[in-house]
Structures are given as C-alpha cells and as structure tokens.
Amino acid sequence: MAQVMSNKQVLLRDFVNGRSPTESDMYVTTNTLSLKVPPQDSNVVLVKNLYLSCDPMMRFLIMKSDQRMSKYIYPSPGSPICGYGVAKVLDSSHPEFKEGDLVWGLTRWEEYSLLPNPQSLIKIHHTDVPLSYYTGILGMAGKTAYAGFFEVCRPKKGEYVFVSAASGAVGQLVGQFAKLAGCYVVGSAGSKEKVDLLKNKIGFDEAFNYKEEHDLDAALKRYFPEGIDIYFENVGGEMLDAVLQNMRVHGRIAVCGLISQYNIDEPEGCRNLIYLISKQVRMQGFLVFSYYHLYEKFLEMVLPAIKEGKITYVEDVVEGLESAPAALIGLYAGRNVGKQVVVVSRE
Template sequence: MQESCHKDVEQAFRIFEARFAIVKQPGRGWDMEDLSNIMLTCVVLHNMIVKNERDEYDDVDSEDDPIIMGNRRSALTRSLSISSLFGARRYVVCYNCKIVARNFRMVSYDFFWEFKVVEGFGVSQVVDSDNPNFKPGDIVSGFTSWEEYTLIYKTEQLRKVQPESMPLSYYVGLLGMPGFTAYAGFYEVCAPKKGEYVFVSAASGAVGQLVGQLAKLHGCYVVGSAGTGQKVDLLKNKLGFDEAFNYKEESDLDAALKRYFPQGIDIYFENVGGAMLEAVLLNMRIHGRIAVCGMVSQNSVSDPQGIRNLFTLVIKRVRMQGFLQSDYLHLFPKFLEDIIGYYKQGKITYLEDMNEGLESGPSAFAGLFTGKNVGKQVICVAKPE
C-alpha cells in the first residue's frame, strides 16, 4: 500500500481499535490482509446489528412502520449469492486511492466510523415484505449487503428473477451487472462491426469474458490479456478468444500488442488503465473506439499513472468513452433474452469462482487485487428455501 494512504487508514484504525480493541502488530503497515480482517469483523458485527433490527421489524405494526418512506416499501431478504466486487470496492478503494475517493465524493469515510455494512449486488430470497410487489419466497437481484439478512428500503431497485433453469449466482454475474456492463459496453459504446480487431484487458474477469465472447459472435478478431498462464489458457481454450497473453510476462506491452495486432486495434474494451491503456493508445486504428469500463490497476494506488499518449486520440480520431451500465437499463430485458438464449444454445460459456460462506467475502475481495480469482468471484451465502 502506498505511503500516502497510511494516514487515513491509521486514523480509521485508531478509532476502530479504540472501540473494538483490535491489536495491530507494531511497526507494520496496513495491508490487504488487515483490510480483509477489518471488513470481516465489520460484516460479523453488522450481522449482529441487523439481526436485532430484524427482530424489531417483526414486532412493528405496519401502520406506524418507520421503514416505510414515501412510496417506497421495504422487504426483508435473505442473501443467497453476493458479488464480492463492486460495493466493497467503493469502500476499500477510498482508503487506497485518493483520486478515486475524490470521484466518489468521499462517500465512505464513515465505513469505519459508523460501521455500515458493505454494499454490493446480490441475489436474495424475500423473507417478508410490506411492499405488495414482493412476496415471501420471491427471488430478487439488486443492491443488497454483505450480510445474511438485509432490510431493503429502496425496493424499486430490486429486480425479480425468473430462474428459468439458470444458476441463481449467474444473476450477479453473467445475467447481472457485470454481464450487462459487457453487453451495453460492447454493443452501445464500442459500436462494433464485423471483422474488426478487438482487444479486451482483464479478459477472464466477469465483464471481459463476456465481451470477448460477444465480439466473437459478432464476427470480430479477439485478443485478451490476463495475469496468469491458467487464465490465458482458459481464454484461448474455453472462452474462444483468438489469442491471449499474460501481461505480466511482457516487458514491453507496446511490442506485445504489435505482435498480436500488426494491423492495429479497432476496439479496446478498457478494464485496467495504466500501462496497458498507454500501450493500446499507440496501437489504435483510425476511428477506433475505447470503451472505458474499469482502470482497476489504478484503484489500489494513491498516485495513478498519468497517460501520456492521448495525442493519438487526435491523429487516429479515436473515441474514448466512459460508461456505466445504469445508463442503458432500457436494454436489460433484451440483454437477458439474448444472453440466456446464447447460453442455452451453447454459444457462450461462463466462468465463476465460487466461495462458500459470508465469512469468505473479505478475503475473496482482497484476492481480486492480486488476481487470485478465475472468472467472476461470487460468495454463496445460502441456498434458496
């Protein structure tokens, strides 16, 4: 962890330690393992708090129910699968990376202060609800939390899941936000044409693996990068990429890209930022498109790498566009139909890395930053009843 991050984390820890008497080894900087431990502690603590809330909930008369806010009615849900990535990053990253913290408007300095539970996407089963749209037993996906039971006030963001013989955990991945990010980003932002040259970084991740497969179905030539030999092998032999390489084994990324794309890159699905983006810029073709989705390599550094090659945007007339899937929700029904169709026809496959038990969340999350996971990292919290 970068030196300049220490102060914030130290401060958070001092408050944390004061309240919970967690002992830190003297003379050692805080690392991912520490954060993982803190998060684990918070998850456990929060589950205790929520359990109390749930008990209270059962006793409240619905007429005076304080949880009914305006037109929004609540649902108490039981977590089934949670995605380890998104929500959690919002928190940890803020300690880790000043620049992202600023972008996120410092939402999360209260993580340690107020011991809010970590938020994230998940699939849950409704236990009880005073919103007539949700009945006990319904399966829903949406923003939930790292806990066994969640009281959800913003029920309008929940989406009912019709399992249709698809694994439930797929609704936090292939059929959830990551899959939809790949779908909207590739078709709407990249505007692909048959025969174009497509490069995907973090290609074995939840988003990248689908982008590559959609690009192949679209008639493109697709190369992916990943961080281990095992992932490269999966990309080439299981996910149908034309080529793949381990970026950690390339001392010169520009040269590597020139080897795989002697004719240049039409579309870059950008998941990592940093040195890879820099090298890609030198290899873009005229009128190329860069869909900016991630820049994950820059999330865990407080001093992100500056990109020097932006002048190629002019020379090659490149469109570089940031996007969030939430701007394309009108396409969600078509996305589900298309992807479930492709999956059932055997035209796409999907890699998951499943951990069992809520307690495995923090370490699985920390593992994302070191590339431990293969495919979409999911935590199975419980089975549906």
C-alpha cells in the same frame, strides 16, 4: 410473534484511503434480526441473501465520502459492506415485492438484510439457469459487458478487438460477445492458467500474459499487426498507453474500469493521448446504470446463448460470509479466475 434469527455480517472497520484495502479492514460479527418487516415501515423488503458478488468497483464503497463515486450505496464504519447479490424475499411492505420472490440487486453483506426503498432490486423470472449467474452474466457484469461493447463500441463484423483483464467477470463476456458479432478478439490476463482458460474454454482467438511481456507495445503489434478497432478497457496505466499507439483510425475505446490505478497513491499519467487526435479515436467512459432500460433486450440475447451453449461463464466460488473479505481483496491481486461469487446460502 416474529421469529428472531442470528444474522452473520461482514462490517467495515474504517474507511480505507491512501493504501490498498486488506482483509483486516473488514470483520465478521453476529447480531439478531426479526424476520418480519416492522409494521411502521413502508416500502421495505426483508431478504435472505443467497449469493454475493465481489466487484472491483467496491473499492470506492469503502473510501471517505469526498472521494466516492456517485450512484452507489456506501457503508459507514461499523455497518455492513454493500454490494450486489441474489436474495429471496422473506417479507415485504413494498407493493412490487412479495414473500418468495427471487431478486438480484444491491444488498448488504449479511445473512439477512432489511432493505429500505429497494429501487435497485430486479425480480428474477428465469430460474432455469443457475441463480448465481445473477451476480454476473445475468446481473451487473453481463449488463456492463453488453452496454460497453454493443452500445459504446458498436462493433462491426471482422473488426479487431482487444480486452484487458479478460478472464474477469466482464472481460470474459466481452470476448464472447465479440465472437458472436463476428470479430477477432485477443485478451490479456495475469497468469498462464487464465490465458489457457481464455483460449481453450472461453473461445478467444488469442490471449497473452501481460506479466511476461516486457514491452506491451511490441506485444500488441505481435497480436494486432493491422491495429486495434475496439479496446475494452478494464486496466488503465501502461496497458492503456500501449493500446493508444496501436489503435486504428476511427477506433473506439470503452472505459469500463482502471483496476491498476485503484490502490495507488498517485495515479499514473497517460503519455499517448495524442493518438486520440491523429487516429480520430473515440474513448468513452460509461456506467451501467445508464443502460438499465436495455435489460430485457440484453436478456433476449444472452439467455438463449447460455442455454444453447454459445456462451461459457466461469465462476470462482467461495463458501460462507466469513470467506467474503479474502475473496474481495483477492480481486485486486488477480487471485480470482472468473467471476468471484460468495455463497451465503443455497436454500
């Protein structure tokens, strides 16, 4: 007889539209789960979740269906929140996974998850780095930074690079990739602590606190007197408007996120789009899913860099599923310093 275990979960209370999400939009409960894939189910994987990732894109997972972005999985009210994580396979009826495999990919916010058709799961073969890294630098955040910077922006040595939300999971990596590519890089963040982190630990050439700047255009001219070749966009709004005025001819903008716009009723308009024409700037949005085929190439670059100490990765770690709602909501207020990770189990 299969062992039955209690299963702590974080459930969505109801869809969140027209306002900022709060911790009360989620709740923690406990049910039970058999630690065996039902015999009638094929292509199903049962996993024990070890680490969960808090990502800004999860805002779109808790909206009503007509406002959701494509290519994500979505919870319905009363079901577990969905997101990326690292897990251990306990049982499987899927031919590509077996008991004991370590995997990362889309899972659910609970201790144990029964995942039907787990196409998003990727086996972890390199365990000589922290497993939590597969929620970030070796997972979606790392692939996003790599694809956006190297594939979309195509940097050249000596170019001037600006990264907004630079201390976050993606931004801190873009800055370090830029340095490895021989670029000059400046980042913006929302506190003195984050600015010091960018300059003194992560290795940005310069960084500034955007909350202390009354004129973002003037701030960018101060840090980029010759203009910006590459802007890695994570914020939107006033920052994007200021950047457009400071782009160099044939500059590139990779639009990864617009976190300043996620929780407002009326998104802010952009007044300076004419600079895209006059400076012949290319601005391109992208989704990491289009670049999954580059994962092995990405690992070939980033794993040696981690082991040789050429890349630093900062994590903001909280313990326990019950801490997950506050950790996720904290992203939108900028409370995290580095990649926000929730530890479910260290086993």
